[in-house]
Amino acid sequence: MSDGVIRIGTRASLLATTQSRLVADLIEKHLGRETELVEVTTEGDRSSASLATIGGTGVFVSALREALFAGHVDVAVHSLKDLPTAPDPRIELAAVPPREDPRDVVVARDGLTLGELPVGSRVGTGAPRRAAQLHALGLGLEIVDIRGNVDTRIGKVRSGEYDAVVLARAGLARIGRLHEATEVLDPLQVLPAPGQGALAVECRSLDTELLSDLAVLDDAGTRAAVTAERSVLATLEGGCSAPIGAMAEVAEGDDGLELWVRAVALSPDGTLAVRMSATGTLQEAADLGARLARDMLAEGAGELTDAPAETVRRQ
Numbered sequence: 151m152s153d154g155v156i157r158i159g160t161r162a163s164l165l166a167t168t169q170s171r172l173v174a175d176l177i178e179k180h181l182g183r184e185t186e187l188v189e190v191t192t193e194g195d196r197s198s199a200s201l202a203t204i205g206g207t208g209v210f211v212s213a214l215r216e217a218l219f220a221g222h223v224d225v226a227v228h229s230l231k232d233l234p235t236a237p238d239p240r241i242e243l244a245a246v247p248p249r250e251d252p253r254d255v256v257v258a259r260d261g262l263t264l265g266e267l268p269v270g271s272r273v274g275t276g277a278p279r280r281a282a283q284l285h286a287l288g289l290g291l292e293i294v295d296i297r298g299n300v301d302t303r304i305g306k307v308r309s310g311e312y313d314a315v316v317l318a319r320a321g322l323a324r325i326g327r328l329h330e331a332t333e334v335l336d337p338l339q340v341l342p343a344p345g346q347g348a349l350a351v352e353c354r355s356l357d358t359e360l361l362s363d364l365a366v367l368d369d370a371g372t373r374a375a376v377t378a379e380r381s382v383l384a385t386l387e388g389g390c391s392a393p394i395g396a397m398a399e400v401a402e403g404d405d406g407l408e409l410w411v412r413a414v415a416l417s418p419d420g421t422l423a424v425r426m427s428a429t430g431t432l433q434e435a436a437d438l439g440a441r442l443a444r445d446m447l448a449e450g451a452g453e454l455t456d457a458p459a460e461t462v463r464r465q
């Protein structure tokens with residue numbers, strides 16, 4: 151099978167197939183192997199129920215992993231931010247290709263920015279992380295739950311149902327609709343989800359030959375950044391259930407490359423927040439993220455509820 155067609159499992163949405171096509175092209179270019187996309191329908195695509203009720207973002211991932219276990223596909227491509235933090239010993243994160251800009255963007259009516267929208271404007275997002283940070287901006291926006299693919303969400307602005315929606319810049323860029331964004335959100339105010347803008351290329355742990363072949367697709371800087379971000383998330387998840395944002399970047403330091411990580415944990419209504427940052431080497435990415443998260447827990451990130459508490463900083 152080592153010279154046969156590599157079957158790549160993908161969700162069926164335009165964004166997912168575009169991302170999987172990108173990985174297929176990388177595989178064909180760097181491994182000189184033929185590829186084939188195999189569409190897998192996930193519970194997250196079938197249901198329009200809120201993500202929380204059908205099991206969180208993991209629902210997008212599990213059907214693709216099942217297809218891997220069953221041998222229907224050889225590789226699965228996910229948006230990295232949709233991966234659960236708990237590792238599965240049967241699965242290996244074979245490669246993390248260079249990421250897109252991880253920031254969030256606004257698509258608002260009439261070309262407006264968030265600050266230009268009148269008080270009471272309806273802004274759609276299904277992500278508690280985005281909702282809390284939007285509340286924290288103090289602009290008096292009404293945050294409304296929204297589901298559906300990127301096209302559906304933008305459609306709700308065009309139809310007038312919402313005044314704006316907040317989306318991942320990477321998603322818009324990949325499907326060629328970045329021109330619809332009316333504002334790029336500053337990470338100092340709105341931090342993206344851990345892993346946002348990056349792709350996860352997974353294969354079976356036992357498929358050692360393919361696993362080592364796929365390593366050429368890996369980008370060391372992106373790998374270090376998402377490792378730190380997911381380590382923040384995993385460590386905080388043990389101690390709090392608050393919405394969390396995190397973003398790491400590689401920068402040139404005095405002694406070579408440095409990794410910068412910023413993170414936020416907020417109460418759902420955005421009135422309380424713990425924001426912190428840390429810097430270290432690329433090699434210590436996982437430790438750096440875990441240390442940052444522990445510092446945040448020490449600052450009260452574990453007690454972020456909507457009721458103001460003495461122990462946490464007010465915003």
Ligand SMILES: NCc1[nH]cc(CCC(=O)O)c1CC(=O)O
Pocket residue numbers: 229230231232316317318320321345346347348349
């Ligand atoms: N939660 C859904 C999801 N998963 C990945 C992306 C976009 C691509 C990415 O962030 O890598 C999106 C849509 C969005 O958040 O706007």
